[in-house]
Amino acid sequence: MSRLPRGFHARAATVVAPALLGQVLVRRLPSGEELRARLVETEAYEQDDPASHAFRGITARNGVMFGPPGRLYVYFTYGMHHCMNVVVGREGEGCAVLLRAAEPLEGLAVMGRARGTDRLRDLCRGPARLAQAFAVDRSLDGADLVAGDQLWIERGRSVDPMDVRSGPRVGIRVATERPWRFWVDEPWVSSRRWGPVSARS
């Protein structure tokens, strides 16, 4: 399997987000074990986007977002959850794609232990669940997905563009008119409400 190159990430968030569907997220744990899951749901956060953590400029928390593309931005929220994003676009822009859900493929027992459940469907269904299953927290903030050895993304079987759906992003109260959540209609996504088949190619 080939790893997604820097150039893949160096594009607009609204392009990278749907393009990530079907790609395989890989985590190598300190123990050497590898986890794999196929991405099925993402969200784009662009420049000048009121819903983006980068909207109000660079801070200690979101600094990685303004760095080079292809790195991981991890944030902590609700006092208990971690979520992971891929930094995209050009350095200095502050664009990212939130990884929201995936189909577990490999390392299921390890994911189940991390999640505290054996229910396959709940291992990676939701951004915080995905991060927990993959043992991702703030210590991986800034990890290089292109050249690093802890986390990366491999080219997976491509998703038919006609199967990509889109709709409003989840859990935000601004910019709801931007249909920047992308997903495929499978049981692994966090929510199947909304969204006709996307018009985008």
Add this chain to the structure above:
DNA sequence: TCCCCGATTAACT
């Protein structure tokens, strides 16, 4: 310093 609330989840009714 204080204070509100969040790119959520799980356990309820």
Add this chain to the structure above:
DNA sequence: GTTAATCGGGGAG
């Protein structure tokens, strides 16, 4: 459908 859990970020004062 509703709500508690739980705490760091960042705007206001």
